[in-house]
Amino acid sequence: MPHLLITDDDTAIRDLIAEIAGEEGYTVAQAGDIRQARIQIERQKPDVILLDMQLPDGDGMEFWTDLGLTGTQVVFITGYSSVDSAIQALRCGAVDYLLKPVSLRRLRGVLSELKSLLQKHPLPGASDCFAKMIGHSRAMQLLCAHIEKVAPTQATVLLVGESGTGKELAAEAIHLASPRHEKPFMPVNCGAISPNLIESELFGHEKGSFTGADRQHKGYFERASGGTLFLDEITEMSMELQVRLLRVLETGRFMRVGTHEEIAADVRVIAATNRNPEQAVANGTLREDLYHRLSVFPLELPPLRDREDDILLLADYFLQKLNEEAHTQKTFAPEALKAMSEYAWPGNIRELRNYVYRSYILADTVIKGDFNSFELESHSAGWGSEILVPVGVPLADANKQLILATLKQCGGVKKAAAEMLGISLKTLYNRLEEYGAAGEVDESSSFR
Known part of the structure; x- marks a missing residue:
């Protein structure tokens, strides 16, 4: 059974949490301050700590940071919520952040999820498969849980999400958590390759198969052998090529351009689109049979507006990366944090990253966030503009x-x-x- 340490100076809160944790299948220890918590940790290392931020003999976050416990999950509790404290908690590696009075329903959910996480056996290569997927929101937890489920299988996956939601990162996470993690992960943007060359790029070609083919060329399917091929913007692929791709997925074999010799395709395919795939089928830009073959396991990536808890965490992550690269210590002003948390981010993570980068360049030491001008620039560039297209236009x-x-x-x-x-x-x-x-x-x- 997982072991939980509850550290809070309110005896009634500790007893209530202990009762619920017991019902959820935890063994429980209690501490009213940092001194008692140290004693309990020496007696038995906890799998999970519920830790009050303000304790009678010190700061809970500083205590947690000094502990340096590995393999223990921490959830902070506080009666004094603020944007700054939430960011600090996440920086300290907290898996969640509970406000007093603690919602019992939310508490049960957190304890249940942590218990499931602790009981799982890590997949080969899964230890760092989510390292680039920053976020602790419910939407991200659900996405990561689905990735963990599908990663060990050979199922094709169709990632659907708005531009800038991180589809390539999700595809890479599936690869890293799969048995193929030691083999190549090859992303291909189907919309970035000339329609005249994409067949050759995917399947390769023989010398002399067309003008300019002065040597044999191995395509992505060969170069990704044993690994994962990520096909982004799948609806940008021509119908003729979609037929060939479908055949490869069904037979597991392909031919280079200019030859009739078949080659085995030992590749897992993950596809992605920023369009509604069913609408793409209706519009004639995606074959229905290919859609069904690709969407054996469809995954929808949440837009940033549905990941409110992650906005400031991502912004801080981008800023700290810039600080590390340039050896600076720039920070966000409270008004910038407030503005970012309230903005809808139609361009999703990409837009947020660009905003942080631009603001970092313009700021001296504190990013005050001239957010209104940034938002106006986004809208003046056409976010709110409209065009009229008559019904029946091709x-x-x-x-x-x-x-x-x-x-x-x-x-x-x-x-x-x-x-x-x-x-x-x-x-x-x-x-x-x-x-x-x-x-x-x-x-x-x-x-x-």
Whole structure:
């Protein structure tokens, strides 16, 4: 049974938590202050500590940091909630943060989840599989739990989520938590490769198979052998190539361009799209049979607006990385933290990261967060703009209108337009070439 140490100066709270923890299958020890907590830890190392932030003989977070316990999970409890204290708790490695009066329902949920986590046997390579997936929100906990379930299998996975939600990081986490973790993980952006070259890039080609093929080329399926191939923006793949991909998934074999010799494909495929896949099927940009083959195990990545508990944690993570790289100690002002937590982040994690980076560059020591101007810039670039498309207009024409209107709103800045549209910069260039509109864009801007 997992062992829990409750450290709080309120005897009634300790007794109540102890009773609930016992019902949840924990053995329990109690301490009213730091001195008693040290004694209990020497008697038996706890698997979980519920720790009050303010104790009669010291600061709970400082006590936890000084302990340096490995293999023990900590959940902080406080009656004095603030944004700063929440960030400090997460920095200290807390798995959760409970406010007094403690919600019994939430307490049971936390204890139940921690117990399940403690009872799981780690998968090969899973120890650090979530290292890049920053967040402790319920939505992220659920996503990570699903990843742990599907990772050991050979099931194809379809990741669905808005642009900037971290689909490649989720795909890499699946790979790292799988038996394939020691083999290559190869991400491929299907929208960033020219339609004329993507077949060769995926499956390879033989020397002389087409003009310019002066040597044999191994494609991603061969180079990722034994590992995982991540196909992002799957709806950008041509219908003809989707047929070939479906055949590979069904037979486990493929052929290089220019040969009829089949090669075994020992690759796990994870695909992703920032569109509604069912709508993509209805629109004719994704084959229905391929959709069903890819979505053996669909996973939806939550947008940042549904991960409120993670916004400040991510912002602090990005800032600390910048501080480490530049040997600085810049911090967020309270008004910046408040503004970030209240903003909807339509561009998700990518937008938040860009905001932190820009603010870091502009700030001296404290990021006060001229957030209003940042938000205005986002909206003036077209977040709130609209175009009117009559019913019955072909989808290709509607896409053209949307892309050109977005590019115009962005002042011809292709990178900004691509991010707003949720497509790669290469995809945008390809579309502009199709429309014969590349020359209409002002190439003099240095902000590409």
